[in-house]
Amino acid sequence: MPSVDELLAVIDGYKDEMIEALKELIRIPAIGPENGGDGEFERARYLRELVEHCGFEEIELFDALDERVRLRLRPNIVARKRGTSDQTAWIVTHMDTVPPGDLDSWSYPPFSPRVVDGKLYGLGAEDNGQALIASLFAAKAINSFGLSGEKTMGLALVADEECGNEKGIKFLIREGVFRSGDLIYVPDYGVPDGSVIEVAEKSLLWLKITVEGIQAHASSPGKGINAMKVGSKFMTFLLDHLTEKYGKLNDLFIPPNSTFEPTKRLQTVGNINTIPAEDVFYFDFRVLPEYEIEEVKKSVETIARLFEERSGARIKIETEQITKAGPPSSTNTEAMKALVSAIKMVRGIEPVARGIGGGTCANLFRQVGFDAYVWQTVDGVAHAINEYSKIDNLIADAKVFAAMLATICYPNHFER
Ligand SMILES: [Zn+2]
Structure with a gap:
C-alpha cells in the first residue's frame, strides 16, 4: 500500500510540468464579453486536453449559449473519476479572468508569463490559475496510482466567474451536475500563510x-x-x-x-x-x-x-x-475535517474558519443548500497589476488537495 508521503512526493516531481501548465494557461486570454473579451473557449480547449492528461476519462463539456462571444458559447468542463459511490468531492475553479487594466503599469506583460524569484507573474496566475492547476495535478497524482476509489472525485472548471456566473457555475447547478451530499471546495480565496478557511460571505x-x-x-x-x-x-x-x-x-x-x-x-x-x-x-x-x-x-x-x-x-x-449571502457552512462536516487535516499535515498549521466580503462561487452553492469551503494559499494579488502565484504555494496547495481527496475518496488506500 502506498503512503500519503509517497503521494505527496509525486507532486514534487510534477513541479516543472505544473509551472509550464500555468504559464500556458496565462498565455491564452479568457476575458468575458462584459469586459470586451471573447470568453473562455480557447483556454478551455487547452484545459480539456490537460484534464485528460491528468488521468480523467469521463469528461463532459457543458456549453452555455452566449450570443456576445465568438462561437457563441461559454464552455464549462466537468471531469469525474468514478468511485463505487456517486457521492462526489468537487473542486471548483474558474477559467476566466478580469482584463489586465493599464498595460503600461505591468512590469511583466500580463499574457507573457515568467518566473522571477519564485513567483510566476501573469494575469490570472493567482485568480484562479494557481488553484486550477494545483487541483488538476493533485488529481493526476492520485490517478497515477491506478486505484479504484470509494467516493467519486470531481473537478469543475467553470466560465463566467468574474461577471455574475450565469454562464458558469449557476448554469452547472441548474443542469444538476452537483447532487445533494456532494462535498464542495472552491479554492478562490486565501491568505498568505494558508491559515484561513472561508465558510461564509457577505x-x-x-x-x-x-x-x-x-x-x-x-x-x-x-x-x-x-x-x-x-x-x-x-x-x-x-x-x-x-x-x-x-x-x-x-x-x-x-x-x-x-x-x-x-x-x-x-x-x-x-x-x-x-x-x-x-x-x-x-x-x-x-x-x-x-x-x-x-x-x-x-x-x-x-x-x-x-x-x-x-x-x-x-x-x-x-x-x-x-x-444574497447563503447561510455559513458548517465546520463540523466530513469536507471541513478532511481539509483541516490535510492543511495540518502539509503546512503544519491549524487553520481557522472565517467569513469574507468577497464573492466566490461558494456562495451560490450555499444558497442552494450545500456546505462549501474556500481555501488556498495566496498573497491576495488577484485583479492587481503584476499578479503572481508563488511556486511554493502552487506545489504545497496541490499537496493539500491531494491529501484531502485521498482521505475522502480513497480512505483505505494510502498509509498514514
Ligand atoms: Zn477568482
Whole structure:
C-alpha cells in the first residue's frame, strides 16, 4: 500500500510540468464579453486536453449559449473519476479572468508569463490559475496510482466567474451536475500563510446611480442644476448614513463590518466651464448576512428621493448585481475535517474558519443548500497589476488537495 508521503512526493516531481501548465494557461486570454473579451473557449480547449492528461476519462463539456462571444458559447468542463459511490468531492475553479487594466503599469506583460524569484507573474496566475492547476495535478497524482476509489472525485472548471456566473457555475447547478451530499471546495480565496478557511460571505449589492440635472455655463450656476454637485452630496451623505444604520460587527468576518464603497465614476463634461447635466457613478456594497440586502437597497432609494426633492435633480438607481449571502457552512462536516487535516499535515498549521466580503462561487452553492469551503494559499494579488502565484504555494496547495481527496475518496488506500 502506498503512503500519503509517497503521494505527496509525486507532486514534487510534477513541479516543472505544473509551472509550464500555468504559464500556458496565462498565455491564452479568457476575458468575458462584459469586459470586451471573447470568453473562455480557447483556454478551455487547452484545459480539456490537460484534464485528460491528468488521468480523467469521463469528461463532459457543458456549453452555455452566449450570443456576445465568438462561437457563441461559454464552455464549462466537468471531469469525474468514478468511485463505487456517486457521492462526489468537487473542486471548483474558474477559467476566466478580469482584463489586465493599464498595460503600461505591468512590469511583466500580463499574457507573457515568467518566473522571477519564485513567483510566476501573469494575469490570472493567482485568480484562479494557481488553484486550477494545483487541483488538476493533485488529481493526476492520485490517478497515477491506478486505484479504484470509494467516493467519486470531481473537478469543475467553470466560465463566467468574474461577471455574475450565469454562464458558469449557476448554469452547472441548474443542469444538476452537483447532487445533494456532494462535498464542495472552491479554492478562490486565501491568505498568505494558508491559515484561513472561508465558510461564509457577505451579501453583495452593486448599484449604478445616474443623477440628471440641467446643463448651464459654469459662470451662471443659477440657470442650471449641477448634477455632479448633487451627486457628490448624495454620495457622501448616503454612505455615512448606511455605515451608521448597518453598523453591526461580526467577528467571523474579515473585515467584521459591512462595507459601502463608491468605485467607478464616469466622465461628465469634457470642458471645465460647463455645469454637467449628468453624473454617473457606481457603488459596491458588501453587507453582513444579518441584514437583508433588499432593505439596504430600500434605504438608498429613500435617501435618493429626499435628495431629488431638495435639489430638483432626478436620481435614477439601477441594480447591476445583487447577491444574497447563503447561510455559513458548517465546520463540523466530513469536507471541513478532511481539509483541516490535510492543511495540518502539509503546512503544519491549524487553520481557522472565517467569513469574507468577497464573492466566490461558494456562495451560490450555499444558497442552494450545500456546505462549501474556500481555501488556498495566496498573497491576495488577484485583479492587481503584476499578479503572481508563488511556486511554493502552487506545489504545497496541490499537496493539500491531494491529501484531502485521498482521505475522502480513497480512505483505505494510502498509509498514514
Ligand atoms: Zn477568482
